[in-house]
Amino acid sequence: MTRPVHRVAPATDTPVRQESLRAHNLSLTFRQIVGAAAPISRIELAVATGLTRPTISRIVDDLLAGGLIIEAGPARSGNSGRPRVGLTLAATGPAGLGLDIRVDTLSACVVDLTGAVRHLAFAPRPKTAAEALASLAEMGRAAMAAAAAEHLTVVGTTLAVPGPVEDGSIVRFAPVLGWRDVDAGAALRPALGPVTVDNDASLAALGELYASAPALRDFVCVSGEFDIGAGLVLGGALLRGARGWGGSLGHVAVDSDGPPCACGATGCLQHYAGLQQILPGAAPMPYSPAVAIDDLASAGNPEVLAALDRAGSALGVALSALINIIDVDTVLLGGSYSLLASWLIESVERELSRRVLTSGWAPVSVRPAPLGPDAAVMGAALSAIDQVRQDPNSWLARA
Template sequence: MTRPVHRVAPSTDIPIRQDSLRAHNLVLTFRQIAGAGRAPISRSELAAATGLTRPTISRIVDELLAAGLIEEAGPARSGSSGRPRVGLQPARTGPAGLGLDIRADVLSACVVDLTGTVRHLDFVPLSSWSPAPVLAELAGMARRAIAAAAAENLTVVGATLAVPGPVRDGVVRFAPALGWRDVDAGGALAPLGLPVLVDNDARLAALGELYGGEPELRDFVCVSGEFDIGAGLVLDGVQLRGWGGEIGHVMVRSDGAACACGATGCLQGLAGLGAILAAVPEVERDLRTSPAVQIDALVAAGDPRILTALDEAATALGIAVSALLNLVDVGTVLLGGGYSLLASWLTDGIGREVRRRVLTAAWSPIEIRPAPLGPDAAVIGAALSAVDRVRRDPNAWLAGLR
């Protein structure tokens, strides 16, 4: 029996109203101006890039200028000759995003403007891992950041909290390294009066490296080691959504120790910063000092146990990363979070395993190096995530001004 085929009319069959067309063209134009790493662009270049007429571009540009979303960058020339053009770029005042992050030793808050420039960065030592005091401290940091932004004519339009674990609807479902389960972090920050998102720190670190790192980075995996080990993935300049990123809970040793997540043999138990530091048991874990900094100090002191632990961690990381690279074709592995501070002792061991295990490595070498933004990537990515809502669609901001 043949099943009936139910077809859904494509979106092109739906009529576009005049106001929808105007909103679409405004988004199209603004994205050309606000593109990551893009130089100021002239009105004539906008017309050529979007296919819109000069009068339409002029009207949209005037509206964006009046709303304070863009600004003129001064005279410039497209080439060696011709009339000077006036460039357009995102404004350094107006909408801004707020990022919040929980690290192994500090809480951090960051504000970025529409250009992606960091305008405020604050740190408070971590004194507890319990949800209530952590979220209360973050709320206080957020209020101070909002006030600092306002003093620079910036309006924080949203906040994003980076956490080491899977999140659903603002609830941290399980963060083994923190000991959090079903914590409504979004609800705790709701009194800020802003839209608040909660997302995985590794995904946000990858977003930070994409928009705030090096412009040529378009295909990469960012492996972050701080509380937990996570991996954010960017393909062709787009962050992969729906990607769990919990590489720290991939099994790398069948006879490995029990993990806080309930499984055994996880990468976290071999390559997590806490596991590396545990190789020197007489050194107590200090909440006020990053474990990466403590590890670095032990290396500087020449302790052979920490060097052995780092080599074992690099091997375990190489096994897990190789499995990922056999599934996804990227040419760069960034070591983020605390790993960025320890890259000198990790890259060789990771590279050794990658060359052994990744099928394409023989003819397509994979670069392994520290992440440009280092430990700040997650909080910067969180702030960029918040302001990116305006960058993707400025119509809601414009509607609020009317």
């Protein structure tokens, strides 16, 4: 006897209201302009979206009136015919503010809708969490004022931190900073409004994705300071994990009999590839440890050169395990590692060629990350503006 099949309608199977349809079409059209490598014409938008030309004209008029796009012609469709007016993103209007806290440095960055950096500032990091957050608040206010002077409105703020974050606000564990259960978002809110807090390695990968797209879609970006993180990008999308706590490459064990780590485990990558393990002696860390390491290596210091080789080998071991699972074709050495890439690449590649299963016919490319040490703060700023890039309706409602 055949049993009847009962089909359940999807939860999203609801009527589409006219205003929802308009908002959807506007977002669809705007994303075509965001993703275009050159100014795009109205006719090209109609072809790309499947919308009628009158609908495209109305949407373009709304985007022009809202200050999100400008006419930047001419754009030409095909090889003949009269040039058509091109449309591209405006360099004024909404902007994103990114903040970053590193071992020795605080930074603030503003990017406009095109992704261009309009403000970038640095300051030494105070020792305590309260002092560091107060300094970040002051830098954020100064960045907002600088943005306003260039006819930009900061629509969102994101803080990058070296550790796992809960609820987009609470830094659960950042051993390199000595932070545990610090509600950084709440501390910054009175001065800057709502602030999203996120992991620095993930934000650095996001920044590198923006800088490299569409050429690079599957990669791991290793951000090296004293806390080592990895941002994972698959199919052009940032991989965050179930709770957004992924990418703690520094706490992957490379030697089960190794020294104890602040995380509670032993033999973590941190203790073999962190900058503190590469610099010789017990002297206080210089303001720019990666620069100091590069100077010593360039001078032929045998202790530093040996430490760099050990660090690269340890990185290669940890990355091999990761790549065998997720299958990416590119490793970007970011953060301070970008400044030391020439000393690390050979030893990283040596381990990858030995340990990655597919290396015999599909070698993994290892190279410096284009944005380098500033990738996390730029990624934070891009993350803050991304809501407008994905859905411009919220901006148009307030314009």
